[in-house]
Amino acid sequence: xSNSRGVPYFFNVETKASSWDAPSELTPDxxxxxxxVEYLSQAKSQxxxxxxxxxGQVRASHLLVKHSGSRxxxxxxxxxxxxxxxxxxxxxxxxxxxxxxxxxxxxxxxxEHSDCSSxxxxxxxxxxxxxxxxxxxxxxxxxxxxxxxxxxxxxxSGVHLVMRTG
Numbered sequence: 001x002s003n004s005r006g007v008p009y010f011f012n013v014e015t016k017a018s019s020w021d022a023p024s025e026l027t028p029d030x031x032x033x034x035x036x037v038e039y040l041s042q043a044k045s046q047x048x049x050x051x052x053x054x055x056g057q058v059r060a061s062h063l064l065v066k067h068s069g070s071r072x073x074x075x076x077x078x079x080x081x082x083x084x085x086x087x088x089x090x091x092x093x094x095x096x097x098x099x100x101x102x103x104x105x106x107x108x109x110x111x112e113h114s115d116c117s118s119x120x121x122x123x124x125x126x127x128x129x130x131x132x133x134x135x136x137x138x139x140x141x142x143x144x145x146x147x148x149x150x151x152x153x154x155x156x157s158g159v160h161l162v163m164r165t166g
Contacts, residue, residue, distance in 0.1 A: 053127030059166030060141040061106065061123035065091050066115040066158035075115035088159045092152050096161060099149060106149065106163050115158060127166065137162065
């Protein structure tokens with residue numbers, strides 16, 4: 001299960017290659033017998049428009065700004081991130097003042113500026129349960145009401161604004 005996207009992926013232990021799509025050489029019956037297959041059925045039920053995640057799960061979007069101390073100081077838009085953590089916080093404070101509680105502005109800024117691959121979905125991370133995200137992120141998401149946006153939080157990935165969406 002991808003911690004950043006909250007969706008399952010396939011990993012070949014021999015080649016060390018990962019893919020979001022099932023390997024073409026596997027039959028549906030072979031896929032049903034793979035370890036972790038329960039994550040595939042969870043992902044399908046959560047994206048099928050059935051109204052939400054499982055009991056105890058939340059849905060959130062985020063706007064991530066990485067800094068040089070992030071565990072992976074690179075992103076889809078910058079090969080090497082050199083800004084300091086304080087600079088990253090200042091950037092988020094600017095976004096925070098633009099958002100002013102608006103989910104639409106949040107999604108627009110996340111799509112344009114978030115250092116996470118979830119930028120392509122307006123920052124949406126989908127449904128997740130306890131233990132799937134880094135603890136400070138999880139605590140922030142679970143501590144919000146639907147529609148609320150957190151203050152700036154810090155994780156090993158960088159600094160975030162989190163908006164609970166479900």
